[in-house]
Amino acid sequence: MNQISHLTLPEFKIVTPSTLREALSILDTNNTRSKLLAGGTDLLVDLRNRTINPNIIIDLKNIPELNELKQKGDIFVIGAAVPIADILKSKEVRKNFHSLYTALNEMCDEILRFRATIGGNLGTASPAADTAGPLLIHRARIIVASKKISREIPIQEFFIGVKQNCLMPNEIITAIHIPISTENEKSVFLKLKRNSEDLALIGVSAINYNSQTKLAFTAVAPIPILVDITAYISGNKRPNEEKFKEIWKLVKNAISPINDLRASREYRLHMTEILTRKALKEVLQK
Amino acid sequence: MGKYVGESIIRKDALEKVNGTATYAFDIDNIPNLLIGKFLTSPYAHAHIRSIDISKAEKINGVVAIVTGKDWPVRIGLYAGDRDILAVDKVVWAGQPVVAISAESYEIAEKALEQIQIEYEPLPAIIDPVKAKLSNDILVHEKLGEYEHSPAFNPIPGTNIANHFKLRKGNIEKGFKESDKIIENTFTMPQVAHAYLEPIVAIGHYKRDGKIEIWSSAQSPFTVRYLMGITFAIPTSNVTVHAPYLGGGFGGKAGLNYEPLAVLLSKNSNYRPVKLQLTREENFRSAPIRVGMVAKIKTGVKDNGRIIAEEIEYIWDSGACADYAVNVGRAGGYVSIGPYEIDNIKSDSYTLYTNKPYATAFRGFGHMELHWAIERQRDIIAKNLGMDPIALRKINTLKAGKSYTANQHRLRKDAGNVDECLEKVWNDLKTHFKGKIGDKPWLFRGIGVSCFMKGPAQPPNSASSAYVKFNEDGGIFVSVGTSEMGQGTITSLAQIAAEELSIPIEKVYIKGERDTDRDAYTWQTVGSRSLFMDGNAVRNACIDAKHQIFEIASQVLHTPPYDLVLENESIYPKGEPWKNLNLVDVIMGYMFTSGEAIGGPIMGHGTYIAKMTMLDAETGAGNPAIFETFGSQGVEVEINVLTGEIKIKRLISAFDIGKAINPQLCESQILGGSIMALSLGLNEKLQYDEKGHLLNPNFVDYVLTRADDLPDEFEFFLVENPQLDAPFGARGIGELTMLGVPAAIGNAIANAINVEIYDTPITSERIWYEIKKQRPELLKLKEEFLQED
Amino acid sequence: MIVNESESLIINVNNIEHKISVKPNETLLDVLRLKLGIKSVKAACWSGDCGICTVLIDGKPMKSCLVLSHEIRNKSIMTVEGLLEDELFQKLQNSFVKNGAIQCGFCTSAFLLVGYYLIKNKRNLDLLSIKKGINGIICRCTGYKQIIDSIYELK
Ligand SMILES: Cc1cc2nc3c(=O)[nH]c(=O)nc-3n(C[C@H](O)[C@H](O)[C@H](O)COP(=O)(O)OP(=O)(O)OC[C@H]3O[C@@H](n4cnc5c(N)ncnc54)[C@H](O)[C@@H]3O)c2cc1C
Ligand code: FES
Numbered sequence A: 001m002n003q004i005s006h007l008t009l010p011e012f013k014i015v016t017p018s019t020l021r022e023a024l025s026i027l028d029t030n031n032t033r034s035k036l037l038a039g040g041t042d043l044l045v046d047l048r049n050r051t052i053n054p055n056i057i058i059d060l061k062n063i064p065e066l067n068e069l070k071q072k073g074d075i076f077v078i079g080a081a082v083p084i085a086d087i088l089k090s091k092e093v094r095k096n097f098h099s100l101y102t103a104l105n106e107m108c109d110e111i112l113r114f115r116a117t118i119g120g121n122l123g124t125a126s127p128a129a130d131t132a133g134p135l136l137i138h139r140a141r142i143i144v145a146s147k148k149i150s151r152e153i154p155i156q157e158f159f160i161g162v163k164q165n166c167l168m169p170n171e172i173i174t175a176i177h178i179p180i181s182t183e184n185e186k187s188v189f190l191k192l193k194r195n196s197e198d199l200a201l202i203g204v205s206a207i208n209y210n211s212q213t214k215l216a217f218t219a220v221a222p223i224p225i226l227v228d229i230t231a232y233i234s235g236n237k238r239p240n241e242e243k244f245k246e247i248w249k250l251v252k253n254a255i256s257p258i259n260d261l262r263a264s265r266e267y268r269l270h271m272t273e274i275l276t277r278k279a280l281k282e283v284l285q286k
Numbered sequence B: 001m002g003k004y005v006g007e008s009i010i011r012k013d014a015l016e017k018v019n020g021t022a023t024y025a026f027d028i029d030n031i032p033n034l035l036i037g038k039f040l041t042s043p044y045a046h047a048h049i050r051s052i053d054i055s056k057a058e059k060i061n062g063v064v065a066i067v068t069g070k071d072w073p074v075r076i077g078l079y080a081g082d083r084d085i086l087a088v089d090k091v092v093w094a095g096q097p098v099v100a101i102s103a104e105s106y107e108i109a110e111k112a113l114e115q116i117q118i119e120y121e122p123l124p125a126i127i128d129p130v131k132a133k134l135s136n137d138i139l140v141h142e143k144l145g146e147y148e149h150s151p152a153f154n155p156i157p158g159t160n161i162a163n164h165f166k167l168r169k170g171n172i173e174k175g176f177k178e179s180d181k182i183i184e185n186t187f188t189m190p191q192v193a194h195a196y197l198e199p200i201v202a203i204g205h206y207k208r209d210g211k212i213e214i215w216s217s218a219q220s221p222f223t224v225r226y227l228m229g230i231t232f233a234i235p236t237s238n239v240t241v242h243a244p245y246l247g248g249g250f251g252g253k254a255g256l257n258y259e260p261l262a263v264l265l266s267k268n269s270n271y272r273p274v275k276l277q278l279t280r281e282e283n284f285r286s287a288p289i290r291v292g293m294v295a296k297i298k299t300g301v302k303d304n305g306r307i308i309a310e311e312i313e314y315i316w317d318s319g320a321c322a323d324y325a326v327n328v329g330r331a332g333g334y335v336s337i338g339p340y341e342i343d344n345i346k347s348d349s350y351t352l353y354t355n356k357p358y359a360t361a362f363r364g365f366g367h368m369e370l371h372w373a374i375e376r377q378r379d380i381i382a383k384n385l386g387m388d389p390i391a392l393r394k395i396n397t398l399k400a401g402k403s404y405t406a407n408q409h410r411l412r413k414d415a416g417n418v419d420e421c422l423e424k425v426w427n428d429l430k431t432h433f434k435g436k437i438g439d440k441p442w443l444f445r446g447i448g449v450s451c452f453m454k455g456p457a458q459p460p461n462s463a464s465s466a467y468v469k470f471n472e473d474g475g476i477f478v479s480v481g482t483s484e485m486g487q488g489t490i491t492s493l494a495q496i497a498a499e500e501l502s503i504p505i506e507k508v509y510i511k512g513e514r515d516t517d518r519d520a521y522t523w524q525t526v527g528s529r530s531l532f533m534d535g536n537a538v539r540n541a542c543i544d545a546k547h548q549i550f551e552i553a554s555q556v557l558h559t560p561p562y563d564l565v566l567e568n569e570s571i572y573p574k575g576e577p578w579k580n581l582n583l584v585d586v587i588m589g590y591m592f593t594s595g596e597a598i599g600g601p602i603m604g605h606g607t608y609i610a611k612m613t614m615l616d617a618e619t620g621a622g623n624p625a626i627f628e629t630f631g632s633q634g635v636e637v638e639i640n641v642l643t644g645e646i647k648i649k650r651l652i653s654a655f656d657i658g659k660a661i662n663p664q665l666c667e668s669q670i671l672g673g674s675i676m677a678l679s680l681g682l683n684e685k686l687q688y689d690e691k692g693h694l695l696n697p698n699f700v701d702y703v704l705t706r707a708d709d710l711p712d713e714f715e716f717f718l719v720e721n722p723q724l725d726a727p728f729g730a731r732g733i734g735e736l737t738m739l740g741v742p743a744a745i746g747n748a749i750a751n752a753i754n755v756e757i758y759d760t761p762i763t764s765e766r767i768w769y770e771i772k773k774q775r776p777e778l779l780k781l782k783e784e785f786l787q788e789d
Numbered sequence C: 001m002i003v004n005e006s007e008s009l010i011i012n013v014n015n016i017e018h019k020i021s022v023k024p025n026e027t028l029l030d031v032l033r034l035k036l037g038i039k040s041v042k043a044a045c046w047s048g049d050c051g052i053c054t055v056l057i058d059g060k061p062m063k064s065c066l067v068l069s070h071e072i073r074n075k076s077i078m079t080v081e082g083l084l085e086d087e088l089f090q091k092l093q094n095s096f097v098k099n100g101a102i103q104c105g106f107c108t109s110a111f112l113l114v115g116y117y118l119i120k121n122k123r124n125l126d127l128l129s130i131k132k133g134i135n136g137i138i139c140r141c142t143g144y145k146q147i148i149d150s151i152y153e154l155k
């Protein structure tokens, strides 16, 4: 196939359902030939590059269930199609999920954040997805609907490969549920960039709650990685150098950074270590 | 001086631009019967074209013409005819256009391109310019010997050398023998992209009557006109080129780019006009870029800091075609050593062909690259001698009246003063510097400076012209040939006219868009030459108009012309302002009460031609430039040694520009140029795989500085030692604003952490890598980092 | 309702309603520039990176190369052309002119629109929040400082 740089988008039909039912039934009958549209910040780029070639585009933005943003008991619900700019306005998100808030604040740029969504970020399932690390450490559950059944997917099971998630072709993410911790919880998200506006060269998230400590890593493996290091931490205190070496060994075995044009494997490894140190510093006491 | 010269007059194009009405070639789509053009490019960096099958594409409804290289196998180029309009027998870079198409819409054009089949026979490609010089096993141009080229350049057939420029002075062996220390280093800068925002656009209309009309995002419409005449074998006068406002150029639109292809498509499309507009990816792969550089420098120095010998080899990676890169090699060659006087010099500057996108002019024209090398080398020498880097420089800098480049030529007496610039920058940096240790043990601060010089690289017969024409209301229309691509020249030229004719600046009309039929000729809009060359032409045109006005007024006022004064739109005999004549009563011809009329509409004409010499082929001796602007830049940096992250705390510049015609425009150039240089120095690099495929043809991975990356503080100084033959003393500044930034950063890093950087971009990863190599002990601080408060 | 071929769409651009026929694969950028001839909106990357295609949709800045035209049904679009009589916008234009925030001008409309949005919507607008607010737009000419200053002056 000739290498052509396209200015146009391929031909497709578009549908804008206003109920979830309608969306699910259109998706069900056209599942292999359709694509879901939220903010379009990944989708339109892929369409223009012809990496995808759908017949039908289903615009999810008018579906009420996907636009919820609220606390429900001890769970916080983020609708899959809520623009990130709106999520950032939520006081609850800011208060309860510090690492997610930081990640959202570092994602794309302010203009794109009026469009980009978490549903889309998970839909693309890039190894560098900025929301993935925070959602992992915050024990998020992905709420998914299809015409016949709905299910909840624990975030650790959601990613299955580079730009691959475990959704069936007839499924739509409706919301993300995140438990609100009653414990004194501390979390952080750190992103390595080449300048102020960049995709993550690596992302490191950390959380400490209820005497548990977890780390999550993005852009250093085919999928986002969660590492539980509770066993190495005592009394919510920072590890000493010896203990840190053990933690780092564990992390190093779990990740597999690559060499690419954005950074070398060596630098990614080094910076993962430095950012892990930094993350632990911030969530643990001296 | 002056009512208008020296004032921050509001840009002439400001209102059109804030109102969104300024028109760019990108915006033009209202030409009747306009077709869309699009091309298919080579996926190989080097390959023979076996066959091209267009049969399926031809049948698609809405496709008007399909052209291949064989349809018009004329080789084009600025200084050497080494570029096919479309590849003829072989492709020489990945991204080179091979087949082009005109169609009724983008959809159709894109669909048709998908249906074209090209068979290639891949050839081994040469990607590294150093290897391209060492080995002739792979030749980018086997037929180099057959190509026509300008006599100013020396391509060497049977090699990949597009040009070899030599600079010789004194006796290099003797110089090294007498040196106390010899210091050798290699520095590099990669190929980069101009990344102007408006992509390349060319609308071509080959008309039935044999005339050609072009609308192009071109910096040099007159050069485009001239070369189009040659390309299509028609008289220059049959070609009209319109260059509307440019959405940035920076040298990337200085040559002849896609105009020939647009015209060729039009010729084959039943004489319908065709618009070729590149996508960003096409712009990265198929449009010209900036040279890469490898510099090997060997310097001989006395213990007292006097540099007495310097041997240099510059390798300029020109990519697949020579375009401006041969002239970059030449300019880089004669300025080899930077703003210094050294008695013994041997410098060889080679422009090399490789199988990569072709290189053209880029703001700075090789000087940012060479000063990266020279100015890093100066600091390394100072460190070796245990000297202060400013003291070392001042011992060696080029002073007025001293000889530079090769033997014969001496710097003019009214030249700028590089020492003054250096001192200003260094003093400012030192005053604000609070010491090397940052707030945390792993944060280090340092300061660094560099100095530099540059003049316009143009042929000795490069010329400019202008005319001024009075309107009935006393307003004037000023016509010049220079293009407005954001630099603001037209505003400064208007100020010169207002000053010279003493009329209100609001009454000076000057257009941002160019039309080669309407406008006065200028050679090109390059090399920071416009203010000087076109400025002198405008001034001369105004003087000519004034003569015509005085000629008429003298008959009315009964005073000899040389005793008349033109001021505030009236004319009067010297010392007798009450005997005044209104300018408006003269400019369309004067009528006495009797009805007898004299004179006629005033239209002044002025020219200016460069005053330089040819350079000697063996030694480079001669006068290469009409002026040299000197300057200095400095930065304060903060380095995190654990991560390699670098923050620019302060960025200081000083330039001896002779005279700031418009201080705010100077400030804009300084801010814009130094940030562009910061971006180039810290982030930018075109990355290729080993087969020559460009890996980052987009703004995701071709990383540009953004608003949130700016240094904390900016400062600048304008030094004004006027040059007597310049318009109001002013030298050019546009490119100068970039030249010293990367070297100053490199020097500041060495100052902060004693780690030497030899290559750009100076990414965090590179700094970390060099720390690991040169000072691994610093990385130990990571243990302390984990435990600190 | 599934939209197939060209369908006519009523869109409100600069307070004028247009009824135009648009194919599903046309972007808002295409509609504005090619169908409505609104040329203040530029483009340089067609993939969300440069930001110079930014327009205001219901008052919020969005990059029009990444918006399908069918998404803007019942929404109102603002470009520079529609704000020329707006007093605050005029002040911002003057500030750009006075501070030298314009060079080639290819990015200017986008910065004006985002600047206008920031001034109108953000309380306590400081230099950092301006930098973050405009970080999605590239300017290759000015080095941004004069743009930032122009917006800051009107906070
Ligand atoms: C300039 C630029 C900068 C960027 N920077 C970042 C960055 O810093 N960090 C980062 O992580 N990403 C970044 N991205 C990528 C992108 O913006 C994010 O992934 C964003 O979250 C995608 O959201 P969206 O709503 O735009 O998704 P869309 O483009 O609408 O959709 C993306 C994918 O998800 C699917 N999808 C959408 N919604 C659902 C749903 N409810 N259920 C199932 N599938 C769904 C779509 O079919 C599609 O395949 C950047 C993109 C651009 C253009
Ligand atoms: S053209 Fe839309 S962001 Fe660049």
Ligand code: FES
Binding pocket: B197, B247, B248, B486, C102, C103, C104, C105, C106, C107, C108, C138, C139, C140, C141, C142
């Ligand atoms: S002024 Fe040229 S890109 Fe901003």
